Amino acid sequence: MVRPPRFDRDRLLDAAVRLAASTGPTGVTMSAVAGDVGAPSGSVYHRFSGRTALLAEVWLRTVERFQEGCSEVLEAPTDPLRAVCAAARHVVAWSRAHPQEASLLLYRAEDFGQANWSEEHIRRAHRGNKRVRATLSVLAAGLGADGPRAAERVELAVIVLPLSVVRLHVWAGHPVPAHAEDLAEECAAALLGVPSPSTPATG
Incomplete structure (x- = not known):
């Protein structure tokens, strides 16, 4: 059975929401999201092409x-x-x-x-x-x-x-x-x- 990804999109977006709520949109960066969930930066880049896409997904969701x-x-x-x-x-x-x-x-x-x-x-x-x-x-x-x-x-x-x-x-x-x-x-x-x-x- 295939295991679900440890750092899926929703978990990363949840972290981005926490960061935005505490520091504002400027605090939402790829590295900050990775650090919040303890993920390698590559996991974030694998799911979002860059910070612009991450910010868009946080807002739109x-x-x-x-x-x-x-x-x-x-x-x-x-x-x-x-x-x-x-x-x-x-x-x-x-x-x-x-x-x-x-x-x-x-x-x-x-x-x-x-x-x-x-x-x-x-x-x-x-x-x-x-x-x-x-x-x-x-x-x-x-x-x-x-x-x-x-x-x-x-x-x-x-x-x-x-x-x-x-x-x-x-x-x-x-x-x-x-x-x-x-x-x-x-x-x-x-x-x-x-x-x-x-x-x-x-x-």
Whole structure:
């Protein structure tokens, strides 16, 4: 029986995520990844053609995993309001469950060398972004709004604002608190002008 490789791509990428989370993208080098897992440098070069490819894979794997979870929530068969609230909460919950990956999302693709990515890496990035934006457009239409501005407002509500809630705590070096989901949901609902189920009724 063939033994699985000791230093497979995911293990090396996990090390790169740890390095990026602790030192930023500049700390992700081929030698640093090799040193983190105790692998020979050749093992890293065998799986990634160079640092540019490594950085692209670190960024894309993180973003794709994040986008996949968001898309599953947004595309679930439910009414648009519930989808908005569930997506805003999911962003915070995912970030709490994956704190190192969440810290990477506070950077930009440009910080991970996007200007020098291969065409395939660029296509992967575009595919993921296109899927999310298409889903957000459908959600905006379901909320009675249409057009690029409405889709951008929904993106702000369900992704950008919740990530901002996460950022406050990540930058301060604190765990994301339990109430952050409610706060993200309330912000999303306020931006879109819809009631938030987590806000107690008054009167």
